Amino acid sequence: MARIELKMPKLGESVIEATILKWTKNVGDSIKKEETVLEIATDKVDSEVPSPEAGRLAQVLFKEGEVIAIGTIIAVIETDAAAALDAPAMASASAPSAPVAEEDAIAVPYVPVATGGAVSSNGESGRFYSPLVLNIARTEGISMVELEQIGGNGKEGRVTKKDILDYVADRSSASAVVPVSQAVAPAASAEAPVVRPAAPAVTGGFIQEKIFNHANYEVVEMDRMRKMIAESMVYSTHISPHVTSFVEADVTNIVLWREKMKKDFEKKYGEKLTFTPIFVQAIAQALRMHPRVNSSVQGTNILVKKDVNVGIAVALPNDNLIVPVIKNADRLNLVGLSSAVNDFAVRARINKLKPDELDGGTYTVSNVGSFGNVAGTPIIMQPQVAIMAVGAIRKMPAVIETPTGDVIAIRHRMFLSHSYDHRVIDGALGGRFVRTVADILESWDLEAAL
Numbered sequence: 003m004a005r006i007e008l009k010m011p012k013l014g015e016s017v018i019e020a021t022i023l024k025w026t027k028n029v030g031d032s033i034k035k036e037e038t039v040l041e042i043a044t045d046k047v048d049s050e051v052p053s054p055e056a057g058r059l060a061q062v063l064f065k066e067g068e069v070i071a072i073g074t075i076i077a078v079i080e081t082d083a084a085a086a087l088d089a090p091a092m093a094s095a096s097a098p099s100a101p102v103a104e105e106d107a108i109a110v111p112y113v114p115v116a117t118g119g120a121v122s123s124n125g126e127s128g129r130f131y132s133p134l135v136l137n138i139a140r141t142e143g144i145s146m147v148e149l150e151q152i153g154g155n156g157k158e159g160r161v162t163k164k165d166i167l168d169y170v171a172d173r174s175s176a177s178a179v180v181p182v183s184q185a186v187a188p189a190a191s192a193e194a195p196v197v198r199p200a201a202p203a204v205t206g207g208f209i210q211e212k213i214f215n216h217a218n219y220e221v222v223e224m225d226r227m228r229k230m231i232a233e234s235m236v237y238s239t240h241i242s243p244h245v246t247s248f249v250e251a252d253v254t255n256i257v258l259w260r261e262k263m264k265k266d267f268e269k270k271y272g273e274k275l276t277f278t279p280i281f282v283q284a285i286a287q288a289l290r291m292h293p294r295v296n297s298s299v300q301g302t303n304i305l306v307k308k309d310v311n312v313g314i315a316v317a318l319p320n321d322n323l324i325v326p327v328i329k330n331a332d333r334l335n336l337v338g339l340s341s342a343v344n345d346f347a348v349r350a351r352i353n354k355l356k357p358d359e360l361d362g363g364t365y366t367v368s369n370v371g372s373f374g375n376v377a378g379t380p381i382i383m384q385p386q387v388a389i390m391a392v393g394a395i396r397k398m399p400a401v402i403e404t405p406t407g408d409v410i411a412i413r414h415r416m417f418l419s420h421s422y423d424h425r426v427i428d429g430a431l432g433g434r435f436v437r438t439v440a441d442i443l444e445s446w447d448l449e450a451a452l
Contacts, residue, residue: 006055008077010070013044013357020044021069021226022076027059039077043226047324049357057081071163129154131161138166141240227322238384242423246379247433249418251440253395255448256280257414267452271337278314278369279339281392284442285367286310286332292435296364297426298385304426313363313383314343316350317373324350325383327363371395377417387423390436392416 010020023041027033038050039059061078064070131139131149139149144166152169154161224232260275267275289296289310297306310332313325326346331339349355365386370378371394378391393416400413420436427435 004055004057004081005060006057006079006081007075008039008051008053008079010042010072010074010076011049011051011357012072013042013047013049013360017044017072019069019071022064022066023048024066025062026050029059029062031059033057033059033079039079044230047355047357047360048353051076053079055079055081129159129161135161135163135166138163138170142170144170225320225322227320231322234384235381238381241384242382242387243425244379244382244421245424245427245429245432246419246421247429247436248377249420249433249436249440250415251418251443252400252413252415253443253446254414255446256443257395259446259448259450263452267340270452271340273337273340273344275336275340276343277371277392277395278367279336279343280443280446281367281369281439282312282314282328282331282339282343283334283336284439285365285390286312287442288435288438289365290332291438292431294431295388295422295427295435297387298364299387299423299426300385307364309362309364311362311364313366313386314346315366315368315380316347319351324355324360325363325366326350326355326359327361329362365389367392371416377419379419380421382421382423387426388432388435389421390439391419391421393419 013020020042021044023043025040026038027040033039033053033056035054035056036052039053040051042049042051057079059077060080062076063078064076070076129150135149138144139146149161149166152161152165154165156162156165256277260277260280264275267273289312293306294304296310297304299305309330311327311329312331313327315323315325317323326349328334328339328342328346334342346355346359363383363386366380366383366389368378368380368389368391370380370391374394376396377393380389380391382389395414395416397412398415399410400415402409402411402413418436418440420432420439422432422435
């Protein structure tokens, strides 16, 4: 009688947890191989979890709506079809076995912090701490002595992610209340001292603002995806010191060439020719020329990626964002890039992207020009170290140098804004990279064939 543990699957390089949306099978139900057992969601995609083997659902370890770490055991499947399962008995069985340890489920980058003291994987009491908990401790400046005092609700009394985040929230709230004796020092003169208000507490990536009794406002709760995006963005700005360089590019040749070729392109290849694949092509070429930009950070090591996988930020109908990834973008021609961009754009808006299509990105491009924006300062998609925003293409007067002198002409121009992680990329490299992308775009051949 074989029993198979069904684990929360990995759904992306930067995804560490997922929410159970719905169990499509109940305890005792028969399951075919590859048949859906439950539906889950992350900040990137909704997905279905299939059964690895045929059998029956013997045990469900978590409820709908719970957020579970990647790699955690979420159900048990009995593969012996002949075994009689008592569904009510299973449903009321003893408490489910504990999830797999966080250290086996989550890979978290090390974040060195100067304050708070050293933190090792085991305290003086012998209690084990997972990499996730240790990483949060380092980030928040919590010493091992302080960590040992936190009550743990995990297996064998271990401190879980929720335990330490709750502790951080409580500590932040407590520090926001400053006793009068500390807030106002004795004044040396008759002039009253200036007392600055404490900063709002931060919990799980969200600032806890004081709510005032204004009569005219509406409370709108963030949906699941918006909460996860918010946490990811706060995490990125906390981890990566962002710098942004801007370049204005003359893309007149591209505009004229596309206008001339777009009907023939669609007729020949069945794909609409937009500007985005042209931008992706230029960025992929520049990444080959500046490989340090195509990297990530692991502790004090820089991992320079050999594959060029470009993520495309796509706006969803509900105004959330999702980032499918074009794998090996530097090996695709304009036809292949157009096909990938158009396909991702369509399937992203109807929630039909696959988990592996959101994984493995090494660089990201966001076309803010599609919203009529001139430029933007995008936030890096962790664990990448850079991202580019391409602005709207506008007709602008420009000075053109000719053999007979300078003239003013109407040109098609756009801004490229390159945000990068200053731990890895300094201004020289960051500036050269975005200038290289602009040079590639400006050198477009008006006579290029399809």
